[in-house]
Amino acid sequence: MDIVLQQLVNGLTLGSVYGLIAIGYTMVYGIIGMINFAHGDVYMVSAYITAIAIALLTFFGIESFPIIIIGTLFLTVAVTGAYGWVIERIAYRPLRNSSRLSVLISAIGMSLILQNYVQLSQGANQQGVPTLLSGALRFNVGDGFVQITYMKIFIIVASLIGMGVLTYIIQKTKLGRMCRATQQDRKMASILGINTDRIISIVFVIGATMAALAGVLITLDYGAFDFYVGFIIGIKAFTAAVLGGIGSLPGAMLGGLVLGLSEALFAGLISSDYKDVFSFSLLVLILIIRPSGLLGKPEVEKV
């Protein structure tokens, strides 16, 4: 019983982070119909920037926890957002009218570039960040106990805030309306005076900032990362996006939670060696049984 509850807590934190990264996949897919293969590596870059920001801030003698956290978040989100913009500009914009296969291959190339670029400039070794927030709440359950670290609470709260802000932007602001219009019909939107190229850039930046938020949270919680972390978590976040219905924003968040919870339960109850196999198999199964996902609309092929 305590294991199940503990894994539910772990799954919830993991799932909210998957949801954050899945937002990037789902928004980009919704707007230009491509799988942004380099998105996982944008997350990886944000993990490095987190560690760099913490190192810089402590170097300048800042030690109070809130300032470090806010400074790190601000720096990481800003720099990673710039990465999103640059990647779109270099690798995807010249291919706007090419076949989907070309864009996908270009995205894979970008993913390899980012991995190797970070490896070459930061070294291949695992890096780490100091623990900033320690301590935990403990609840006794039956014979055992369930432990919720403050960091996990922080992750869940911060993810909820991030998703809330994003939902507000997309649903209520003029920018969000422009994004939704471009997603529904790019040609019509551009006829109505929306600079669709700029909107696509902004969507990439939004995706990158959400991945950056996830990067800060996970890096602070796990403490260790290397240049390869983006690959696995990228596929899992994509699974979450597909699970929720690709193209749907609430779907990505829901899909993240469902995937995080089911993966944590699988790892806790059955086998942690095969938890990645479980996630990938889940992806294959969803695509076979219900490719439109939980909240997505079935894709209609247009001639």
Add this chain to the structure above:
Amino acid sequence: MSATAGINYKKSVIDALVAGFMALIVFGPIVGVVLDGYSFNAEFGKVAWMVAVVVIGRFAISCFFQTEKGIAMAFRHANNDEGVAVRLPDHKSKLLWVVPLVIAIGLLVPFIASKYVLTVIILGLIYVLLGLGLNIVVGLAGLLDLGFVGFYAIGAYGLALGYENLGLGFWSMLPIAALIAAMAGAILGFPVLRMHGDYLAIVTLGFGEIIRLILTNWTSLTHGPNGISAPLPTFFGLEFKRRSRDGETFHEFFNIPYDSAYKYMFIYLVLFAVVWAVLFIKHRLVKMPIGRAWEALREDEIACRSLGLNHVLVKLSAFMIGASTAGLAGVFFATYQGFVNPSSFTFFESALILAIVVLGGMGSTLGVVIAAFCLTVLPELLREFAEYRVLMFGILMVVMMIWKPRGIVRVTRTGFAARKGVVK
């Protein structure tokens, strides 16, 4: 119009400064602040140097595309949808004599090349095989398979496990591994191929990772990360070892001194023959209705389905043939290394094979053969740049897609004409 095309330097300077600012944000933290434990080493000189390169480069490019030459080039690129070049039906290539020449040189290679050169060439040929297989899937049928390494692993582990558990040798496993890989391709492909192309990429990627994770974690069968040994091929039952437990060895039978290069010479010759067989089969397949259906589906799926093509079966055939080729390559890889472990089958291998196909030209056989040798032999020669290899592959993929999405070697095909006397 071109007479008024002067260079607007103000625009170029703004372009360059914006690019420099972005470069500063992008390179600044990752290159300039190298993590060292919880502290860091500052390397701002490197950042300044990289930003300067970006600013100057952007300025030069911006100026160039405002000159007449640059405008003409951009115009040519925008209208450059080079498809397949179709030759006249009675066209006979003047380069057919090259084929016997290449075969003759290829047969001579093992007797003149040193053992090291031979091993590098064997590796190159294995990648030729992989490239040809993926070329059918990606290049001809237009299905992006990112888990191609999974089938390669099935072939390699098929040989190793078949030898250890069932006592099957190289020659029996060669066809069996190809069949198993094709079966795996069918099981994976059948449900997935009904769906949209992009999903296939991710599902196959997941499949490749599943195979690798199973090979790593199922230690009772595969010995996990420690790997498992694979047998050498035999020459009509003669082994290429120094001593054999049962029967004679190759050098004893022919009464020649033992040399460890013999086994590589033999593997090379078998592999050479298999590569030519695959080349021949592929050459014929492309001319057959099935090959034309692959290409037609790649170009316009909806049109093909409207004309009554069973798209799932057509795609599945491409997927299975590609997978079986990878299975063959896996058997050769295992016997060449004498040993397999899961670290040989990472996503990087899939990306490398994809880079071969992309560079060589989607659907072009000659291009893939050349690209396979370039991408596997060159890194062996340029060992000091080994760490930049992945970066180069990545840049290659992006640049090729923007600049020449159909690859370097243009695909040509002989056109059809009605035979005389058949059509009235």
